[in-house]
Amino acid sequence: MSILVYTESENGKFKKDAFQAASYAKGIADKLGTNVTAIAFNTENTSELGNYGVEKVLNVSHEKLKNFNAEAYADAIAQAAKKEGTKVVVIDQTANGKYLAPLLAVHLEAGYASNVVALPESVDPFTVKRTAFSNKAFSLTTIDTEVKLIGLSKNAFPLKENKTELSTENFEPSLSGEDFSVNVESVDKATDKITIADAEIVVSGGRGLKGPENWGMIEELAEVLGAATACSKPVSDMGWRPHSEHVGQTGKPVASNLYIAIGISGAIQHLAGINAAKTKVVINNDPEAPFFKAADYGVVGDAFEVVPKLIEKLKEFKANNA
Amino acid sequence: MKILVCISHVPDTTSKINFTEGDTQFDTNGVQFVINPNDEFGLTRAMWFKEKQGASIDVVSVGGPETEPTLRKALAIGADSAIRVNTPARDGFQVAKELTKVVQDGNYDLVIAGRESIDYNGGMVPGMLAGLLKANFINTCVGLEIEGDKATATREIDGGKETLTADLPLVIGGQKGLVEEKDLRIPNMRGIMMARKKPLNVVEPVEAKPETTAVKFEKPAPKGPTKMIDPDNLDELIDLLHNEAKVI
Ligand SMILES: Cc1cc2nc3c(=O)[nH]c(=O)nc-3n(C[C@H](O)[C@H](O)[C@H](O)COP(=O)(O)OP(=O)(O)OC[C@H]3O[C@@H](n4cnc5c(N)ncnc54)[C@H](O)[C@@H]3O)c2cc1C
Ligand SMILES: Nc1ncnc2c1ncn2[C@@H]1O[C@H](COP(=O)(O)O)[C@@H](O)[C@H]1O
Numbered sequence: 005m006s007i008l009v010y011t012e013s014e015n016g017k018f019k020k021d022a023f024q025a026a027s028y029a030k031g032i033a034d035k036l037g038t039n040v041t042a043i044a045f046n047t048e049n050t051s052e053l054g055n056y057g058v059e060k061v062l063n064v065s066h067e068k069l070k071n072f073n074a075e076a077y078a079d080a081i082a083q084a085a086k087k088e089g090t091k092v093v094v095i096d097q098t099a100n101g102k103y104l105a106p107l108l109a110v111h112l113e114a115g116y117a118s119n120v121v122a123l124p125e126s127v128d129p130f131t132v133k134r135t136a137f138s139n140k141a142f143s144l145t146t147i148d149t150e151v152k153l154i155g156l157s158k159n160a161f162p163l164k165e166n167k168t169e170l171s172t173e174n175f176e177p178s179l180s181g182e183d184f185s186v187n188v189e190s191v192d193k194a195t196d197k198i199t200i201a202d203a204e205i206v207v208s209g210g211r212g213l214k215g216p217e218n219w220g221m222i223e224e225l226a227e228v229l230g231a232a233t234a235c236s237k238p239v240s241d242m243g244w245r246p247h248s249e250h251v252g253q254t255g256k257p258v259a260s261n262l263y264i265a266i267g268i269s270g271a272i273q274h275l276a277g278i279n280a281a282k283t284k285v286v287i288n289n290d291p292e293a294p295f296f297k298a299a300d301y302g303v304v305g306d307a308f309e310v311v312p313k314l315i316e317k318l319k320e321f322k323a324n325n326a
Numbered sequence: 327m328k329i330l331v332c333i334s335h336v337p338d339t340t341s342k343i344n345f346t347e348g349d350t351q352f353d354t355n356g357v358q359f360v361i362n363p364n365d366e367f368g369l370t371r372a373m374w375f376k377e378k379q380g381a382s383i384d385v386v387s388v389g390g391p392e393t394e395p396t397l398r399k400a401l402a403i404g405a406d407s408a409i410r411v412n413t414p415a416r417d418g419f420q421v422a423k424e425l426t427k428v429v430q431d432g433n434y435d436l437v438i439a440g441r442e443s444i445d446y447n448g449g450m451v452p453g454m455l456a457g458l459l460k461a462n463f464i465n466t467c468v469g470l471e472i473e474g475d476k477a478t479a480t481r482e483i484d485g486g487k488e489t490l491t492a493d494l495p496l497v498i499g500g501q502k503g504l505v506e507e508k509d510l511r512i513p514n515m516r517g518i519m520m521a522r523k524k525p526l527n528v529v530e531p532v533e534a535k536p537e538t539t540a541v542k543f544e545k546p547a548p549k550g551p552t553k554m555i556d557p558d559n560l561d562e563l564i565d566l567l568h569n570e571a572k573v574i
Contacts, residue, residue: 007478012502017536024407031379040344049481071390073460074463074465075463076542078457087446087539087543097480098377099465099466099481099483099484100483100484101464102449102465103453103465104453104464105449105450105453106422106449106451106452106454106456106457107453107454107456107457108451108456109419109450109453109454109457110453110454110457111457113422114536114537115417115419115537116418116419116449116450116454116496116537116538117538118448118449118570119447119449131541133447133544135445135447135545136445136446136531136540136548137337137343137443137444137445137446137447138339138444139546140343140545141343141345141448141543141544141545141546141547142543142544143540143542143543143544144540144541144542144543144544145538145539145540145541146538146539146541147537148536148537148538148539149537155449155488168394173446182460184490185341185462185492185493186462186464186490186492187490187491187492188488188490188537189478189489191483191486191487191488192486192487192489193465193483193485193486193487194485195486199484199485199486200482200485201485202485203499204573205573206574212472229574230445237507241506241507241508247468247502247503248482248487248500253444254339254363254364254501254502255365255502256380260423261573261574262567262571262574264342266480272339272340273339273340276444279546280571282571283567283571285563285567286552294516297552298549299552300549300550300552300553300568300571301553301554301555301563301571302552302553302554302555302557303359303554303555303560303563304554304557310560313557313560314560314563317560317564318564318574320567323562325568326545
């Protein structure tokens with residue numbers, strides 16, 4: 005009957021998303037008067053989950069599951085849910101979570117609500133709040149099936165420490181050849197760079213920066229802040245920056261704590277993708293730029309003057325607060 | 327190769343979003359509808375398969391008669407025929423279930439859907455469809471090549487890319503990268519004329535039951551005023567980010 009949460013890991017270590025999902029699952033478990041079971045794949049040390057309200061971990065160690073495989077993971081999670089008699093499953097909304105969740109929903113005949121941003125408003129009917137229309141609205145959605153699957157929006161739910169007595173069980177799903185009919189041939193991932201998905205701070209540049217040769221200061225600002233770099237769509241369409249940096253409605257979503265937009269006008273399609281960022285700073289030389297309306301803090305000024313000064317000030321600040 | 331491109335009929339990206347009937351219905355008044363951007367990238371990739379590898383392309387939408395202009399636009403871009411499943415789209419599962427029947431009846435080798443629709447942003451339909459069909463599935467697909475019955479695809483992952491292989495039949499959740507912005511096609515006069523003569527078949531639904539219900543919509547609370555900071559006083563910005571927003 006417990007709540008089942010998928011706790012995502014990378015190279016054997018849990019991601020922050022895993023602890024957020026566990027904190028969220030604990031919140032639901034408290035509402036329903038039950039407890040939280042986690043499923044983890046090839047993780048070195050499961051004990052950290054005990055800090056976030058998890059009571060039991062089903063630990064899957066399987067050579068073939070070392071690398072993420074959506075169908076095989078979905079099958080394994082479904083088997084765990086059935087074994088535990090789970091009625092509510094929580095999945096984070098990382099790229100992998102979004103990939104496996106609809107497959108899992110079919111395995112469990114579970115109604116699936118994605119992009120959920122808060123604990124259920126009621127448990128009968130089971131009603132959750134999710135984003136819709138590219139963050140321009142929320143939808144209160146009921147999940148009408150017996151088993152319910154929740155996709156927890158990135159950074160929507162804060163980590164909540166909750167020390168519990170944790171037990172770990174090995175879990176061996178029975179997997180077939182069909183589970184591995186999509187093969188990962190190679191992975192190309194820069195390991196030394198902070199990703200937009202995982203970053204606490206994102207520094208983003210637009211067409212106002214005039215050309216790719218001017219990105220040095222954007223990268224330096226990002227480095228001082230420990231931030232990821234991003235850009236508006238025309239910047240990636242023109243090849244100034246790689247496509248992987250394009251954020252917005254048709255690019256990557258941003259849900260970081262801080263988003264700094266430099267030389268970006270704030271078109272509706274751009275805003276749709278970054279609305280979920282908690283604090284927004286806009287630097288633009290046009291006081292009428294629409295982005296200022298969506299900003300928490302605005303600086304009207306020439307980026308080529310403001311950004312280098314900001315970098316100097318931040319370096320001082322970091323030195324004094326180290 | 328038989329390709330099916332799933333088209334979601336969505337409000338234009340610049341639309342103002344409002345609700346009616348006690349915030350239970352999306353207000354379509356004055357809203358322009360378009361092909362979901364992710365599906366447009368997929369449709370263009372399908373055109374390349376057609377032109378270079380001799381594929382046929384059907385497009386499908388689950389929805390009422392109001393979706394037909396969007397399907398006609400897909401025909402004008404170059405799809406060969408269109409199918410409309412005559413029932414309102416109610417949730418990802420119901421749509422996936424309706425599409426399952428269409429894919430089974432049409433024996434498609436490749437189903438191209440979008441990573442997500444920009445209205446309900448479910449990101450549900452392609453994965454559920456693949457699950458129901460027991461077909462292979464690749465999500466956030468930014469590159470796709472097909473040789474015989476083998477597909478090689480690139481998937482966007484957090485912070486990088488992954489190369490995958492799978493046999494057909496295959497369902498993908500596609501996005502920009504399948505083709506680039508500059509590759510998208512604007513229907514020309516000839517395409518529009520030809521589209522009028524291409525078949526648009528209306529099929530009756532299997533009456534699949536949705537598993538979730540959107541009961542009410544809310545708009546985000548209005549944001550507080552923007553604090554403007556003098557460019558000669560950036561210490562104030564740092565102070566606010568540190569002490570007020572607590573983000574640095
Ligand atoms: C279907 C569709 C989907 C789209 N999806 C996206 C998306 O996902 N993401 C996205 O970003 N866009 C998207 N767009 C494009 C969007 O409409 C805008 O065209 C785009 O966001 C504008 O990019 P920009 O702000 O960098 O450029 P511009 O609009 O050209 O703005 C440049 C800004 O820089 C400022 N500036 C100029 N010089 C300086 C200086 N020296 N110092 C400081 N500021 C300066 C200007 O005042 C201006 O505000 C989409 C459009 C469509 C039609
Ligand atoms: N009503 C529909 N008819 C046909 N295809 C759809 C429909 N809704 C969604 N899709 C497809 O599924 C993708 C993802 O949609 P969604 O799961 O709603 O985010 C879209 O990009 C379309 O390719």
